[in-house]
Amino acid sequence: MNQLRNIAIIAHVDHGKTTLVDTLLRQAGGFRENQEIAERVMDSNDLERERGITILAKNAAVRYKGTKINICDTPGHADFGGEVERALSMVDGVLLLVDASEGPLPQTRYVLRKALEKKLAPIVVINKIDRKDARIQEVLNAVYDLFIDLDATEAQLDFPVIYANARAGLAGLTPDEEMKDLGPLFDAIIKTVPEPGGDPTKVLQMLIANLDYSDYLGRLAIGRVFEGTVKTGENVALVRRDGTIATAKITKLFTFEEIHRLECEEAHAGDIVALAGFSEVNIGETVTSAVDPQGLPPLHIDEPTLSMVFSINTSPMAGREGKYVTSRHIKDRLDKELLTNVALKMEPTESADSFKVIGRGELQVAILIENMRREGFELAVSNPDVVTRMVDGVRCEPFELVSIDIPETFTGVMMEKMALRRGEMVKMVNHGSGRVLLDFMVPTRGLIGIRTEVLTDTRGTAVMNRLFDSFRPWVGDISRRTKGSLVADRVGDTTTFALFHLEERGELFLGAGEKVYEGMVVGENARAGDMDVNVTKAKKLTNMRASSADDALRLTPHRQLTLEQALEFISTDELVEVTPQSIRLRKRILPSEDRYKKMRPLEAS
Numbered sequence: 001m002n003q004l005r006n007i008a009i010i011a012h013v014d015h016g017k018t019t020l021v022d023t024l025l026r027q028a029g030g031f032r033e034n035q036e037i038a039e040r041v042m043d044s045n046d047l048e049r050e051r052g053i054t055i056l057a058k059n060a061a062v063r064y065k066g067t068k069i070n071i072c073d074t075p076g077h078a079d080f081g082g083e084v085e086r087a088l089s090m091v092d093g094v095l096l097l098v099d100a101s102e103g104p105l106p107q108t109r110y111v112l113r114k115a116l117e118k119k120l121a122p123i124v125v126i127n128k129i130d131r132k133d134a135r136i137q138e139v140l141n142a143v144y145d146l147f148i149d150l151d152a153t154e155a156q157l158d159f160p161v162i163y164a165n166a167r168a169g170l171a172g173l174t175p176d177e178e179m180k181d182l183g184p185l186f187d188a189i190i191k192t193v194p195e196p197g198g199d200p201t202k203v204l205q206m207l208i209a210n211l212d213y214s215d216y217l218g219r220l221a222i223g224r225v226f227e228g229t230v231k232t233g234e235n236v237a238l239v240r241r242d243g244t245i246a247t248a249k250i251t252k253l254f255t256f257e258e259i260h261r262l263e264c265e266e267a268h269a270g271d272i273v274a275l276a277g278f279s280e281v282n283i284g285e286t287v288t289s290a291v292d293p294q295g296l297p298p299l300h301i302d303e304p305t306l307s308m309v310f311s312i313n314t315s316p317m318a319g320r321e322g323k324y325v326t327s328r329h330i331k332d333r334l335d336k337e338l339l340t341n342v343a344l345k346m347e348p349t350e351s352a353d354s355f356k357v358i359g360r361g362e363l364q365v366a367i368l369i370e371n372m373r374r375e376g377f378e379l380a381v382s383n384p385d386v387v388t389r390m391v392d393g394v395r396c397e398p399f400e401l402v403s404i405d406i407p408e409t410f411t412g413v414m415m416e417k418m419a420l421r422r423g424e425m426v427k428m429v430n431h432g433s434g435r436v437l438l439d440f441m442v443p444t445r446g447l448i449g450i451r452t453e454v455l456t457d458t459r460g461t462a463v464m465n466r467l468f469d470s471f472r473p474w475v476g477d478i479s480r481r482t483k484g485s486l487v488a489d490r491v492g493d494t495t496t497f498a499l500f501h502l503e504e505r506g507e508l509f510l511g512a513g514e515k516v517y518e519g520m521v522v523g524e525n526a527r528a529g530d531m532d533v534n535v536t537k538a539k540k541l542t543n544m545r546a547s548s549a550d551d552a553l554r555l556t557p558h559r560q561l562t563l564e565q566a567l568e569f570i571s572t573d574e575l576v577e578v579t580p581q582s583i584r585l586r587k588r589i590l591p592s593e594d595r596y597k598k599m600r601p602l603e604a605s
């Protein structure tokens, strides 16, 4: 049998994982000479390419000196931590990438903790050593500190260190040696990562860690064969997470080869495979012998902490742009998502038209919404809320560790900001370079909408990272947005004239010539509380033509909110209306009269 190694590449966001997979594939002969291949070839879905980030963990495989290496590329953004956890269930070792300038960041800590808990063999790769601001030795020391902090065993602390420039495909055992390729990294993988083990003659046990979908094969179950041999055409049992057993026939079997799936007749213990033939199959289930079924321990995935309510679109413009608009459509789509996305949960609400979606963070849920828009859905989404939980009779809420790297001068501002949001400073490091690193423990509730604010406060100079830490006792009220909304008071088309005269009242979210309806949010009020405004007002007709008079007025460019920004901006009495073409903000209650009626009793109490 061929030699085999299974590894996952893990790191904080943007430290170069997908780029390294590119060069590993290239140097192992994964691509034909001169073959045109896209940069970051593993980031294959539309949103990944557009945003330049990895969202889904994916498998590839390379061959080096007779050994097949299965490689799992994982996402670095904290919201997709569930993907990393599952990828780790397929491998025996990890490449921990650390940016030579940025050093270990919160997600580095998270993924390393998961890898050490699973007793995987780590190889540390100090990447981007070509960066001008690289501080290689310092970063390596910080990596050692991190291992010690995470209670690594002696053996784990003995990790090999590789210095690399993933983009150029260079690696070495020292930072200064002359490098010619990734050879030293390949050699380290083969030397450090143990062979997968498992006995091909034993009872089949394959743990499903991932699902994929193919138009002509249907659902594909991806995972590692831990014991035994899996064969095409074989009847097998599927042990569900609750212990019940279903049977199925494997219609097709694939192993990974470069960036493709290669059809084969059988695969043995140790390899990572994709199976077709199951109509219903879920992550965490075991594919095993139909005669003597033996389940593997189910996968544990961290609980999600942030929720948003998805409802049907009830705005006056509903149904104009989307194909799928009913609650049935939305529910079916969410059910389908839950099958492949185990870090996401759904709960029913009091209304049959609304569903509570619980995820790891704003980005994870925003990506789902973005995918739904592209598929033709219309929906209304509430502001994010946190999940609370009772721990020993005390109501607890999620807390996150937030690291902010800023120029020294902003230290005071940032400490004030975090204190307002009930954050406590846990660490402060002054590099002596004019920048400081501040660590805060802050309730997730206080962090909604924080990124935009921090960037504004620090004139774009802050680098901020956050990571779920633990559930802690509820800290009481946190004041969120201090400013109200500018709300359209009637239906119509916006005019330059009206918008121009509103500019001093706040910041606008739309330009001239756009359709609005009563109750639609058109901007942020400069003061607290909402203000109803007429954005459709035309200049009184004089002898001059109104439009040419409008032309003379120049609008300041308005603030175009992205989906994430819109979700972070809205307060509890507002919604984001999402359609394939538009993102609009609105009050939950549209008619202004009804809105004020509803507010009065509140104010009196």
Ligand SMILES: Nc1nc2c(ncn2[C@@H]2O[C@H](COP(=O)(O)OP(=O)(O)OP(=O)(O)O)[C@@H](O)[C@H]2O)c(=O)[nH]1
Pocket (backbone or CB within 6 Å): 011, 012, 013, 014, 015, 016, 017, 018, 019, 020, 040, 052, 053, 054, 055, 074, 075, 076, 077, 127, 128, 129, 130, 131, 164, 165, 166, 167, 168
């Ligand atoms: N200077 C330099 N840049 C690099 C190197 N490796 C990667 N990059 C750049 O770093 C950026 C991020 O690279 P990716 O490979 O997408 O990072 P990633 O870790 O896969 O990111 P996520 O999957 O979103 O977590 C890209 O612009 C790369 O070109 C390197 O060795 N040196």
Ligand SMILES: [Mg+2]
Pocket (backbone or CB within 6 Å): 017, 018, 019, 043, 053, 054, 074, 075, 076
């Ligand atoms: Mg990536």
